[in-house]
Amino acid sequence: MSDPALGEALRAAVDAAFEAEQVPLLQRLVDLPSHTYARADVEACALALDEAAAALGLTCSKVPDPSGRFADHRIYAPPDAGDGPALALVGHIDTVFPRSLGFLRFRRDGDRVYGPGVLDMKSGLTSVLFALRAIRSVDPARFAGLPIRFIVVSDEEVGSPSSVTMYRELAPKLTAGLVFESGREHDTIVTRRKGGGLYTITARGKAAHAGNDHAAGINAIHALARIVDHAEGMTDYARGVTLNVGLIEGGTAKNTVPALARCQIDARFETVADAERVTAALRALAPDPFAVLALPERLRGVTVEVEGGVTRPPMEASPATQRLRAIYEPFAAASGLQVGECPLQGGGSDANLLAADGVPCIDGLGPYGQYFHQTEEWSSLDSLRRRTAALAWFLAEHAGAAFRG
Numbered sequence: 210m211s212d213p214a215l216g217e218a219l220r221a222a223v224d225a226a227f228e229a230e231q232v233p234l235l236q237r238l239v240d241l242p243s244h245t246y247a248r249a250d251v252e253a254c255a256l257a258l259d260e261a262a263a264a265l266g267l268t269c270s271k272v273p274d275p276s277g278r279f280a281d282h283r284i285y286a287p288p289d290a291g292d293g294p295a296l297a298l299v300g301h302i303d304t305v306f307p308r309s310l311g312f313l314r315f316r317r318d319g320d321r322v323y324g325p326g327v328l329d330m331k332s333g334l335t336s337v338l339f340a341l342r343a344i345r346s347v348d349p350a351r352f353a354g355l356p357i358r359f360i361v362v363s364d365e366e367v368g369s370p371s372s373v374t375m376y377r378e379l380a381p382k383l384t385a386g387l388v389f390e391s392g393r394e395h396d397t398i399v400t401r402r403k404g405g406g407l408y409t410i411t412a413r414g415k416a417a418h419a420g421n422d423h424a425a426g427i428n429a430i431h432a433l434a435r436i437v438d439h440a441e442g443m444t445d446y447a448r449g450v451t452l453n454v455g456l457i458e459g460g461t462a463k464n465t466v467p468a469l470a471r472c473q474i475d476a477r478f479e480t481v482a483d484a485e486r487v488t489a490a491l492r493a494l495a496p497d498p499f500a501v502l503a504l505p506e507r508l509r510g511v512t513v514e515v516e517g518g519v520t521r522p523p524m525e526a527s528p529a530t531q532r533l534r535a536i537y538e539p540f541a542a543a544s545g546l547q548v549g550e551c552p553l554q555g556g557g558s559d560a561n562l563l564a565a566d567g568v569p570c571i572d573g574l575g576p577y578g579q580y581f582h583q584t585e586e587w588s589s590l591d592s593l594r595r596r597t598a599a600l601a602w603f604l605a606e607h608a609g610a611a612f613r614g
Contacts, residue, residue, distance in 0.1 A: 219601040222343035227594050231339045234261055238331040239315040239324035245303040245366045251280035255302050265342055274371040282372050285359040287352055295356045296608050297386040299559050300334045301365035305582050312584040321587045328588040333389030333575030340601035356609050365559055368520045373562055380566035385533050385612035388560040388572040391581050397551035399572035400530050404484050404523030405557050406476040408491050410436055411514040416468035426466025430459045432511040433470035435502050440474055449479035484519050491515050521557035522565040529569035533612050537603055544599035569612050
């Protein structure tokens with residue numbers, strides 16, 4: 210922090226706009242429902258963000274989803290930022306709340322604000338915009354050339370299946386990533402997240418009448434039960450590896466030997482090496498389940514199909530990540546926030562995707578709150594104001610730093 214006067218000026222600019230402009234924008238975004246698969250709703254909410262970004266003087270590039278399932282992703286930038294290396298400021302506009310839930314309106318109670326996506330993560334989006342607004346207010350020339358990309362995607366809540374390609378294409382020019390998922394207790398910064406995988410395993414046997422011709426059948430449920438036990442046995446808490454068979458289906462009638470059974474497995478892992486190991490072990494079932502499992506001879510002839518794989522690679526802390534955190538933390542402390550490293554997080558975010566492509570990232574830079582993904586979701590306005598001020602000062606002094614070095 211080489212310029213305390215700059216920090217004071219930016220903090221004053223954040224405070225001046227907070228109640229008059231930032232909180233009203235947050236209310237507008239929250240009052241616009243944006244469940245991931247409600248494409249028109251997400252697009253309407255994103256258009257409100259577009260308007261706020263345009264009023265600030267940011268350019269907007271839209272990246273369509275090739276499948277048409279999701280609304281366009283956005284990349285905002287200051288007018289003179291150019292096409293060189295840039296710091297990524299990352300968020301998402303979609304939420305987990307469908308209109309049918311009825312949890313649709315913004316509500317304020319003292320320091321807390323409630324509503325769908327208020328914590329995850331529409332408040333974080335306003336933090337980025339108003340940090341940039343403060344920089345523009347204090348130093349318009351600095352703002353105009355600030356080397357940042359404000360990336361807002363529309364599919365994060367379902368694993369970013371569309372935006373992952375965009376991130377991969379952007380990664381070579383990104384110096385680092387700041388991700389504005391909800392803040393953690395004691396304002397700690399997220400540097401590590403588990404990765405995740407989704408696997409569908411199908412066992413195919415042979416149908417037969419359970420009373421008259423049982424021996425002629427090949428019971429797919431029996432085979433799948435052995436596979437489920439094998440998969441659950443791969444859980445290793447000491448390594449941070451968990452496999453959860455969360456869905457299972459099979460059979461057509463109680464008196465028919467089932468010809469088909471299927472399960473879905475949610476896997477979590479702390480390291481890329483374990484992600485690869487789990488995926489390889491599950492896929493090894495397909496060529497010859499008898500080579501992997503101790504199956505009874507009467508299941509000879511069963512076939513196994515394994516679909517899916519890693520959906521979000523683990524976000525592992527790197528020396529570059531720790532340097533980035535060390536540079537950011539003094540600005541957070543000067544804004545009245547606590548500092549420190551957050552324990553490993555079990556859920557993923559888009560930080561996982563950027564980190565997998567070599568971009569150092571810190572996460573959890575949105576405001577503190579509780580109960581994200583629940584109808585009691587709330588966010589702290591005081592935390593939001595402080596996070597915005599910390600970000601403004603950090604960006605003003607370090608947006609152009611070479612964090613990968």
